[in-house]
Amino acid sequence: MVASRYETAFKLYPYEKVEAQSGAPVRHPVVIVGGGPVGLALALDLGKKGTPVLVLDDHDGAGLGSKAICFAKRTLDIAHRLGAGAPMVDKGVVWNVGRVFRGEGQLFGFDLQPEDGHRNPAFINLQQPDFERFLVDAIRAAQDAGAPIEIRGRNRVTALQTHAAHVTVDVDTPDGPYQLEADYLVACDGARSGLRDMMGLSFDGRVFEDNFLIADVRMKADFPTERWFWFEPPFKGAGQSALLHKQPDDIWRIDFQLGWDIDRAKELDKENIRARVDAMLSSQTGTVPEYELVWTSIYTFQCRRMKSFRHGPVFFAGDSAHQVSPFGARGANSGVQDAENLAWKLDLVLKGIADHQLLDTYAPEREFGADENILNSSRATDFMTPKSKISKAFRNAVLDLAGKHAFARPFVNSGRLSVPCVYDDFPLFSTDALEGPAMTRPGAPCVDAPVDDGYLLDHLRGFTVLAIGGNKPQPVTAHGIETRVVHISAPSALLAQRYLGGQDAGVYLIRPDQHVVGRWREFDAQTVQDALTTSIAKD
Amino acid sequence: MTVNLEPNIPDPDGFYDELLQAHATLSDEESDAFNARLILTLANHIGDRGVLRAAIEAAK
Ligand SMILES: Cc1cc2nc3c(=O)[nH]c(=O)nc-3n(C[C@H](O)[C@H](O)[C@H](O)COP(=O)(O)OP(=O)(O)OC[C@H]3O[C@@H](n4cnc5c(N)ncnc54)[C@H](O)[C@@H]3O)c2cc1C
Numbered sequence: 341m342v343a344s345r346y347e348t349a350f351k352l353y354p355y356e357k358v359e360a361q362s363g364a365p366v367r368h369p370v371v372i373v374g375g376g377p378v379g380l381a382l383a384l385d386l387g388k389k390g391t392p393v394l395v396l397d398d399h400d401g402a403g404l405g406s407k408a409i410c411f412a413k414r415t416l417d418i419a420h421r422l423g424a425g426a427p428m429v430d431k432g433v434v435w436n437v438g439r440v441f442r443g444e445g446q447l448f449g450f451d452l453q454p455e456d457g458h459r460n461p462a463f464i465n466l467q468q469p470d471f472e473r474f475l476v477d478a479i480r481a482a483q484d485a486g487a488p489i490e491i492r493g494r495n496r497v498t499a500l501q502t503h504a505a506h507v508t509v510d511v512d513t514p515d516g517p518y519q520l521e522a523d524y525l526v527a528c529d530g531a532r533s534g535l536r537d538m539m540g541l542s543f544d545g546r547v548f549e550d551n552f553l554i555a556d557v558r559m560k561a562d563f564p565t566e567r568w569f570w571f572e573p574p575f576k577g578a579g580q581s582a583l584l585h586k587q588p589d590d591i592w593r594i595d596f597q598l599g600w601d602i603d604r605a606k607e608l609d610k611e612n613i614r615a616r617v618d619a620m621l622s623s624q625t626g627t628v629p630e631y632e633l634v635w636t637s638i639y640t641f642q643c644r645r646m647k648s649f650r651h652g653p654v655f656f657a658g659d660s661a662h663q664v665s666p667f668g669a670r671g672a673n674s675g676v677q678d679a680e681n682l683a684w685k686l687d688l689v690l691k692g693i694a695d696h697q698l699l700d701t702y703a704p705e706r707e708f709g710a711d712e713n714i715l716n717s718s719r720a721t722d723f724m725t726p727k728s729k730i731s732k733a734f735r736n737a738v739l740d741l742a743g744k745h746a747f748a749r750p751f752v753n754s755g756r757l758s759v760p761c762v763y764d765d766f767p768l769f770s771t772d773a774l775e776g777p778a779m780t781r782p783g784a785p786c787v788d789a790p791v792d793d794g795y796l797l798d799h800l801r802g803f804t805v806l807a808i809g810g811n812k813p814q815p816v817t818a819h820g821i822e823t824r825v826v827h828i829s830a831p832s833a834l835l836a837q838r839y840l841g842g843q844d845a846g847v848y849l850i851r852p853d854q855h856v857v858g859r860w861r862e863f864d865a866q867t868v869q870d871a872l873t874t875s876i877a878k879d
Numbered sequence: 880m881t882v883n884l885e886p887n888i889p890d891p892d893g894f895y896d897e898l899l900q901a902h903a904t905l906s907d908e909e910s911d912a913f914n915a916r917l918i919l920t921l922a923n924h925i926g927d928r929g930v931l932r933a934a935i936e937a938a939k
Pocket residue numbers: 373374375376377378379396397398399406407408409410411468495496497498528529530531533534535554639657658659660666668669670671672673674675
């Protein structure tokens with residue numbers, strides 16, 4: 341039996357009995373446990389590369405309720421590469437104007453003018469179940485085109501045994517248990533990871549002593565598409581901060597920061613919630629628009645991570661490996677980056693192109709990313725919930741000054757938007773021989789830029805040699821990898837600005853997750869070949 | 880860049896007096912708040928992270 345632990349918003353992969361449930365355990369190259377945003381992105385990436393992958397999820401679709409709503413540009417770039425980006429951006433809400441209030445008054449407003457020359461906006465608001473649904477749609481399309489991806493719904497992993505080079509997994513289903521084997525297993529089973537517990541691994545960090553009441557409300561009224569954030573909101577019982585944010589389908593996300601000592605049942609009482617929401621929605625206009633409560637819940641947040649994201653043949657990715665407070669929207673966004681980091685490495689190793697050492701680089705790269713996210717989200721939390729008298733004095737000083745002087749506004753921290761980390765000084769990357777702009781240095785994810793027929797990122801697939809200006813390079817081959825060559829002889833101004841800086845020409849080697857391996861002033865086949873060898877952890 | 884730890888303010892007594900004057904009518908809590916605002920304002924004027932770091936060290 342597989343009892344349901346939560347309601348689903350969409351049924352995406354209903355249970356179907358498969359032959360493998362009877363008979364001897366079948367061995368799979370990659371088994372992913374968990375069909376959340378991270379497991380689905382990983383499955384899609386691997387499958388599109390032709391590496392067979394099996395996803396096991398203990399439900400049959402995307403969980404209902406208030407989870408991620410803010411998806412950042414890097415995530416959308418990745419989703420676009422995977423063929424799932426367009427519907428996300430179509431449905432997602434793009435907002436630019438934000439207001440920061442304190443008490444009754446507005447401290448300041450801001451307008452995040454979108455930067456030119458990117459396919460995707462800096463972020464969109466989209467409900468997590470829709471994000472997952474669009475990934476599953478892309479998986480179905482990829483399957484139709486022959487991608488070896490299988491999703492088994494209502495298949496719950498109940499035990500696992502790790503061996504030197506494979507894993508044995510016990511799975512429960514509505515038709516009873518069965519066993520399977522995997523060369524590699526990726527635990528994408530979320531913050532409460534059962535696999536982590538089954539392996540006796542710890543998950544340490546800070547719990548923030550705070551409760552957040554989250555209400556999603558449907559409101560047909562004309563209300564501006566802006567992000568409103570209150571410090572010390574003036575509405576009765578609203579707590580220390582409050583946030584109002586638009587989602588698609590006329591839904592608004594409202595967060596109230598309630599503090600630590602609360603009576604959960606009382607706070608979740610519909611009348612209490614409505615009283616707060618009424619006060620917030622009418623605060624600027626004096627009238628309460630018509631709305632309906634769609635979903636309400638109370639969360640506490642923590643910042644913690646596993647010591648190591650890899651244990652032999654088992655990898656941890658997404659919330660199972662690291663958890664952050666939601667300020668800055670770094671949970672799903674960073675998890676999707678874990679998936680993309682692991683996908684090409686597993687693919688090359690399983691195809692026998694790279695040695696297993698390449699897989700050793702997943703954990704340190706993504707642990708570094710997780711630390712950066714935890715740092716950012718802890719800083720935001722410390723600003724929103726000052727922990728001492730003096731930190732409160734500084735926080736309030738910032739707010740006092742921000743109303744009057746522009747200089748203090750950048751200190752105001754209600755979450756910094758998720759941006760991907762740069763793998764500075766990691767062993768797979770080369771030194772910067774171009775001395776070009778910092779944003780595209782070795783280790784950085786490629787930033788988008790306009791090219792003749794669209795956008796640069798569309799051209800970066802697999803290992804790519806990107807030559808800007810100069811002559812067209814020859815493809816480079818090493819260890820059975822043949823690089824793509826993209827030559828842009830007359831770059832757009834934005835491309836030159838982002839990739840050349842003051843230089844006339846440049847040559848980049850870019851790996852399959854679109855991070856820059858190395859860059860040079862001119863093409864030298866041997867140099868690029870050496871960099872390629874290093875980038876797959878060969879000597 | 881390092882932080883200037885040599886005398887740099889003309890009329891030090893005058894400045895010191897002005898600083899205390901600014902606190903004269905404040906409660907302890909208001910003084911703490913004022914100091915925090917003043918530090919942030921001065922820090923922004925300096926801007927240079929190296930100088931700010933050196934100043935934090937020098938003041939310890
Ligand atoms: C209120 C709130 C707001 C948030 N806002 C944002 C935001 O704006 N932006 C952002 O990026 N992130 C946000 N997050 C975080 C985001 O929701 C998570 O980071 C994200 O869901 C993690 O994805 P995942 O795939 O790692 O895990 P999950 O989404 O938790 O998926 C895990 C999956 O594994 C399945 N599973 C678990 N155990 C088993 C098992 N034993 N066998 C089989 N299947 C199993 C589960 O059923 C589930 O489907 C928010 C979170 C909350 C709570």
